[in-house]
Amino acid sequence: MKRFSAITIIGVCMLLFHACDDSSELFTVTQPNAAVLAELGFTDLELDPVNTNNPAITLNWDDADYGQQTAINYAIEFSKDAEFTTPVVAAATTGRTTITLSINEVNASAGNAGLNPFEWKPLYVRIVSTLGTQKEIEAMSNTLTFNVYPFFNYVFNDYYLVGNATAPDWNNNNNNPALFRDAADSNKFYYTGYFGAGEFKVLEVKGLWQPQWGTNDTSSIDVNPGGGSDPGTFPNNNSAISTAGYYEFIIDFATNTFAFEPFDASVITSPASLTIQGTSTTNISMIPLDFDGHLWYATNVRLTPGEVEFVTDAGTNWGSSSSFSGLATDGGGAIPVIVEDDYDVWFNDLTGRYILIPLNL
Structure with missing residues (x-):
């Protein structure tokens, strides 16, 4: 009898403890009247x-x-x-x-x-x-x-190379070459050019180390958006490029994948000069990159609404109908400039890819 009473008392106490400990509140919501x-x-x-x-x-x-x-x-x-x-x-x-x-x-x-x-x-x-x-x-x-x-709303991200396999070395603000955005897929970027023996990463903002993109394996990309651990380097998780030469680097920020393959540049000759011409500007001479003469650039150039083409010394007119970035061809038309701003302009004579990056939008 004493044993039964003790168990009973313990059970009642436990029920009382849980009842007192439960501070949840239930309420019923009616069909709301909207704001x-x-x-x-x-x-x-x-x-x-x-x-x-x-x-x-x-x-x-x-x-x-x-x-x-x-x-x-x-x-x-x-x-x-x-x-x-x-x-x-x-x-x-x-x-x-x-x-x-x-x-x-x-x-x-x-x-x-x-x-x-x-x-x-x-x-x-x-x-x-x-x-x-x-x-x-x-x-x-x-x-x-x-x-x-509205005024113009620049919705694109831009990306740049850094590393001892690239022209700027490990300097995050040294005229870092831009990746070339696909005109039809704003998440996909290309860079075809010369890489030295070494490694590289991708930066989203020149002068800042984050966001910083790299890889921790052989095909997927990883990012340190800021405050975290940095990913490994391209092309293969801290495994350096052993043979300097021309390669094609493709990175897709939607699928988080990349590819890095050799590229045959032996049959392509760069023009002696390249000029930006069109109604958006006076003629602007582009400069070939010392590290890779197939990459041309012009920095901080003012473009107004209108159009531009890339014109060689031989009179070839490279263009396209796509604004900001695209794939230019000889006789491909004028590239539309839809908003006035200062731009960094890059052109690749290996592929015809170009990118116009506004600096103030």
């Missing part, structure tokens, strides 16, 4: 490309009602169509019913939504409310629209 976005008070918004940190638009809305006193998340969505087929989130906040977006934030959102620069087009905005860290129970506000005139 109500207040009218804007204007119809047209021309974005200033100079003072991009200035405020562009202030949005105000009435709180969504979930039937409980709880913090509500709000996401500000923009779209190029009223159906919000591919919305972009411009900003997010919790527990507030107003937000001010800068010129740069609206411009970036307009570009990401698919609006072209330097054209008046409608932009649609709404507020999407949710609850909790998992962003549950969405409710969409009413939709407003206004006409916007």
Whole structure:
């Protein structure tokens, strides 16, 4: 009897302990009433490309009602169509019913939504409310629209070589040669040229060691985005190029893969001179890289809206219909320059690939 009573008492105490320890709170959420976005008070918004940190638009809305006193998340969505087929989130906040977006934030959102620069087009905005860290129970506000005139939104990443197998050696800001972006696939880049006996890596920003790309095996790429451990070197996880010569390096940032193969450059002769010509500029002489005469560059050159071609001393006109980067051919047409800026320009006479990198966008 005493033994049974003791066990009973222990069980009751355990039940009481768990009951007291359970501090969870359950509440029921009704079907929410969505936020109500207040009218804007204007119809047209021309974005200033100079003072991009200035405020562009202030949005105000009435709180969504979930039937409980709880913090509500709000996401500000923009779209190029009223159906919000591919919305972009411009900003997010919790527990507030107003937000001010800068010129740069609206411009970036307009570009990401698919609006072209330097054209008046409608932009649609709404507020999407949710609850909790998992962003549950969405409710969409009413939709407003206004006409916007964006400036250019440069959405591409650019990449550069560094390492003792390349022209700049292990200097991260020494006229580092740019990789050539595929015109049809912005995640895919090429570099065909001379590599010395040694190793190399890929940098995303000249003058900075991170983000830094390399490999820890034979075919996949790894990155130190900053503050982590650096990956191994190309072409094969700290295994150096044993024979200097011409190689083709292809890197794909979507599939996280790369390839590094020998390239036969023996039948290709470089022109004696190469000039950038066209309506976007006065004639600009390009310089062959001392390390590899098949690579030509011109740094910090001003280009205005118009077009350019690469013209040799023999009168060959290399061009393409693709802006910023592409594969030029003799007689391939003029390369469109769609926005004024200072550019670094690279051209590879082994392949016809080119890249125009804006410095201030």
